[in-house]
Amino acid sequence: MALVPHPHISEDDYLHCIRCGQCLAVCPTYRLTLNETDSPRARVALLRAVREGLLERPTDRTAAQFFRCLLCGACTFTCPSGVTVDRVLELTRGEMAELGLLPQPLVALNQRIRESHNISAEPPESRLLWAQNLPAPPTGLGKAQAEVVYFVGCVGALFPRSYGIPQSFVQILEGAGVDYALLGAEEWCCGYPLAINGDLEGAREMMRHNLEAVRATGARTLVTTCPSCFHFWKHAYPAALEEDLGLEVRHATEFLADLLEAGRVPLRDDLPEQVVTYHDPCDLGRKSGVFDAPRRILRAIPGVTLVEMAENQGGSHCCGGGGNLESMDPALSQGIAARRIRQAAETGAQVVVSACQQCERTLFNAARAERLRLRVKDIAEIVLEAMRR
Amino acid sequence: MSEHAWIDRLREVLGPAKVLTNIEDRIAYSYDGTFAQQLPDVAVLPESTEEVAAVVRIAAEYRVPVVPRGMASGLAAASVPFSGGIALSLTRMNRILELDEVNRTVWVEAGIITADLQAYVEARGLFYPPDPSSNKHSTIGGNIACNAGGPRCLKYGVTGDYVMGLTVVLPDGRVLRTGGKAIKNVVGYDLTSLFVGSEGTLGVITEALLKLIAKPQHVRTALAEFPSLDDASRTVNAILAAGVVPATLELMDETAIACIEEAMHLGLPLDVEAMLIIETDGSDDEAVRREMEVVERVCRENGARKVTVAQDEKERAQLWRARRSVSPSLARKAPNKLGEDITVPRSAIPEAIRRIKEISARHGLPIVVFGHAGDGNLHPNILFDKRDPAQWEKVEVMAGEIFGVALDLGGTLSGEHGVGVLKRPYMERALGPVSIDVQRRIKEALDPLNILNPGKVLP
Numbered sequence: 076m077a078l079v080p081h082p083h084i085s086e087d088d089y090l091h092c093i094r095c096g097q098c099l100a101v102c103p104t105y106r107l108t109l110n111e112t113d114s115p116r117a118r119v120a121l122l123r124a125v126r127e128g129l130l131e132r133p134t135d136r137t138a139a140q141f142f143r144c145l146l147c148g149a150c151t152f153t154c155p156s157g158v159t160v161d162r163v164l165e166l167t168r169g170e171m172a173e174l175g176l177l178p179q180p181l182v183a184l185n186q187r188i189r190e191s192h193n194i195s196a197e198p199p200e201s202r203l204l205w206a207q208n209l210p211a212p213p214t215g216l217g218k219a220q221a222e223v224v225y226f227v228g229c230v231g232a233l234f235p236r237s238y239g240i241p242q243s244f245v246q247i248l249e250g251a252g253v254d255y256a257l258l259g260a261e262e263w264c265c266g267y268p269l270a271i272n273g274d275l276e277g278a279r280e281m282m283r284h285n286l287e288a289v290r291a292t293g294a295r296t297l298v299t300t301c302p303s304c305f306h307f308w309k310h311a312y313p314a315a316l317e318e319d320l321g322l323e324v325r326h327a328t329e330f331l332a333d334l335l336e337a338g339r340v341p342l343r344d345d346l347p348e349q350v351v352t353y354h355d356p357c358d359l360g361r362k363s364g365v366f367d368a369p370r371r372i373l374r375a376i377p378g379v380t381l382v383e384m385a386e387n388q389g390g391s392h393c394c395g396g397g398g399n400l401e402s403m404d405p406a407l408s409q410g411i412a413a414r415r416i417r418q419a420a421e422t423g424a425q426v427v428v429s430a431c432q433q434c435e436r437t438l439f440n441a442a443r444a445e446r447l448r449l450r451v452k453d454i455a456e457i458v459l460e461a462m463r464r
Numbered sequence: 465m466s467e468h469a470w471i472d473r474l475r476e477v478l479g480p481a482k483v484l485t486n487i488e489d490r491i492a493y494s495y496d497g498t499f500a501q502q503l504p505d506v507a508v509l510p511e512s513t514e515e516v517a518a519v520v521r522i523a524a525e526y527r528v529p530v531v532p533r534g535m536a537s538g539l540a541a542a543s544v545p546f547s548g549g550i551a552l553s554l555t556r557m558n559r560i561l562e563l564d565e566v567n568r569t570v571w572v573e574a575g576i577i578t579a580d581l582q583a584y585v586e587a588r589g590l591f592y593p594p595d596p597s598s599n600k601h602s603t604i605g606g607n608i609a610c611n612a613g614g615p616r617c618l619k620y621g622v623t624g625d626y627v628m629g630l631t632v633v634l635p636d637g638r639v640l641r642t643g644g645k646a647i648k649n650v651v652g653y654d655l656t657s658l659f660v661g662s663e664g665t666l667g668v669i670t671e672a673l674l675k676l677i678a679k680p681q682h683v684r685t686a687l688a689e690f691p692s693l694d695d696a697s698r699t700v701n702a703i704l705a706a707g708v709v710p711a712t713l714e715l716m717d718e719t720a721i722a723c724i725e726e727a728m729h730l731g732l733p734l735d736v737e738a739m740l741i742i743e744t745d746g747s748d749d750e751a752v753r754r755e756m757e758v759v760e761r762v763c764r765e766n767g768a769r770k771v772t773v774a775q776d777e778k779e780r781a782q783l784w785r786a787r788r789s790v791s792p793s794l795a796r797k798a799p800n801k802l803g804e805d806i807t808v809p810r811s812a813i814p815e816a817i818r819r820i821k822e823i824s825a826r827h828g829l830p831i832v833v834f835g836h837a838g839d840g841n842l843h844p845n846i847l848f849d850k851r852d853p854a855q856w857e858k859v860e861v862m863a864g865e866i867f868g869v870a871l872d873l874g875g876t877l878s879g880e881h882g883v884g885v886l887k888r889p890y891m892e893r894a895l896g897p898v899s900i901d902v903q904r905r906i907k908e909a910l911d912p913l914n915i916l917n918p919g920k921v922l923p
Contacts, residue, residue: 090799094536095497095791099599100577109555109575110509111493111536112484116491124491129503140488156795 076171098150115150146398172273192263199260205238221256228301243459251339252292308400346378353425354433396437412441470526493551500541504551521637532664534606540884574605591679595621611661613711613880618838624660627683635911643838684756697739707812713838727793798847841879
């Protein structure tokens with residue numbers, strides 16, 4: 076559950092941390108630096124020290140420790156005492172921001188989003204560049220009314236190397252005859268990056284705008300290829316806006332699994348054999364409980380043998396791209412990605428599939444940096460390749 | 465420039481990145497798996513025996529306390545730096561230096577996570593049996609320094625039984641190597657054993673040579689329900705008397721069962737006084753199966769109401785779920801717990817549990833009892849809220865009384881957690897003045913400046 080609306084941290088949030096240390100074993104930052112300071116247990120202890128006066132005046136350095144975290148939730152998943160560490164850290168980030176201690180790279184990110192309504196300060200019309208080199212313009216473009224809204228998300232829409240994800244997804248939707256609309260320039264950042272950077276009001280502004288834009292289409296279903304948008308729409312929107320969205324919020328993998336099982340996406344029977352491993356995005360798996368749908372899709376594709384990494388599903392290891400850590404400490408983020416891609420390589424798979432543009436990007440870069448002969452794809456891409464057209 | 469010349473010296477020797485002096489870092493190195501906390505002046509992250517030796521030499525020169533630390537999951541506050549000084553973390557010394565498959569040994573740095581080492585050797589058909597429940601978040605060095613145990617110790621022995629040699633940085637900064645690959649070795653005092661369980665008070669363990677065995681290929685698991693605690697306890701001895709040495713023989717009493725059921729809703733019976741989890745293992749499937757048949761029969765003959773034997777890996781995991789849920793269930797029930805670790809002769813288990821329940825009733829705070837029944841090692845956990853001073857006062861009294869129960873019944877204070885500071889006040893009663901005097905002399909001989917983990921273990 077994300078932090079909106081913003082309850083302040085209560086003692087109960089950290090009191091049950093018994094400092095057993097189990098979270099150290101699963102924390103990607105700790106496992107990389109082997110420095111207790113980078114562990115969930117230390118972050119909770121630091122929060123507690125601030126609250127209880129052991130650390131009287133938090134500084135930029137104090138705040139930085141709360142932002143050197145992926146918010147991947149592995150600690151929360153493993154905590155025997157039920158401390159929701161990632162949620163507590165989201166709240167703590169908010170408090171640090173209120174104290175004026177938001178780290179500079181994140182101040183800049185917040186400002187960009189507030190001004191441009193996307194994470195990379197692009198003009199709104201850039202959100203449709205990805206659609207330009209499709210064989211035909213997407214039918215969902217400029218559609219006023221539709222059953223389904225496809226919410227593309229900033230990275231898919233604005234990062235050229237991620238264009239393949241929305242491009243693949245809309246082609247599948249069209250092949251399956253789905254009545255869908257794109258919001259185009261009217262799609263704003265979902266608000267997630269602002270919320271975890273302490274700008275709750277900014278996040279609410281994004282949410283209100285997006286909800287209105289979706290409602291204007293009359294759609295009953297919102298689908299997104301981005302697990303973070305999905306997690307935020309599904310969990311934070313109703314809580315923050317204090318209303319029933321009147322929408323079914325679905326991730327692309329859930330939507331695709333249903334289309335496949337309903338026979339609406341015919342698959343080729345001349346596909347090559349390939350060994351595939353699936354990387355669970357934190358916001359989709361651990362935080363939203365979607366583990367099966369992507370695996371059902373992959374098993375349905377002829378020729379695919381699905382193998383699991385040692386750390387999978389609830390115990391999955393973050394790709395390194397979570398929690399705005401990339402803006403905060405790129406080297407740390409890359410080190411974590413390298414560790415994950417090596418886990419993928421150990422399975423002997425030829426292809427790593429994820430269901431997140433951020434995971435796909437960080438893992439792709441890691442495979443290159445580690446010189447591993449592993450292809451990295453989004454699940455929409457592998458489904459489109461398999462689709463009979 | 466820092467305020468202490470010795471911190472500057474540490475920076476010169478290790479480089480500034482491995483010397484942490486910020487308040488945020490000092491907080492991170494101020495605790496272990498208990499509620500105790502004290503800030504060190506500095507935390508250091510050495511990466512070799514030479515760097516550890518350099519740190520200790522500087523500490524000796526400036527008379528600064530050094531507190532060695534693995535992943536700080538200890539339950540006796542042994543790695544909390546109560547005198548300040550240097551928190552010396554060994555977690556970056558986590559390499560496997562050599563696997564000798566012929567002699568079946570592995571030589572590792574102290575900071576390797578025990579489960580990582582186990583996964584490494586098991587992938588090669590070998591086995592390092594000691595299995596403290598913290599094996600995923602504790603280090604070999606910490607396990608050796610506390611002589612950690614675990615459920616498998618009944619059949620396979622404790623950590624110390626697998627340590628063939630050590631590299632230790634002594635309090636004066638010299639490097640001592642003990643033991644070796646020879647199985648028989650009676651030359652001189654057994655210094656390896658001296659450092660096993662020494663809790664960082666005599667030297668800093670930086671490397672270990674460990675004995676490995678062949679990995680058992682087959683395992684069978686049973687869960688037995690006993691309406692009577694006495695019957696469960698008698699069964700433990702009856703199984704051993706029948707010639708079966710189970711790999712594990714775990715007991716949960718009715719307080720533990722109720723606590724787990726409340727938190728996890730696993731469908732456990734609430735009308736029994738005890739449950740036993742029993743596991744047999746070995747290299748011959750037929751033998752393991754036969755042993756389990758004996759276990760099943762002995763359980764029934766001694767009053768078990770129901771014995772469930774897992775038929776596959778999935779069922780096995782299901783049976784273990786109850787036992788593994790004990791700690792999580794406790795943690796959800798109260799903000800604090802004091803997990804004790806007494807051992808008694810096996811025959812005294814029912815009496816020990818009865819007396820512990822009486823202590824709980826008299827003081828009005830819950831005590832949950834579970835443990836490794838096969839070796840008489842019980843974990844009475846007192847549940848409380850440390851924010852309430854009245855409760856905290858009671859807890860201290862109750863802990864003393866629990867230790868009294870163990871000693872009265874011919875047992876001792878700790879089976880596998882160690883002494884640290886929490887059990888220090890009871891040491892003299894447990895060991896007597898002669899033993900304490902001998903141990904003090906050993907400490908003084910090795911650490912005359914008293915810089916290594918001062919204030920721990922010995923009263």
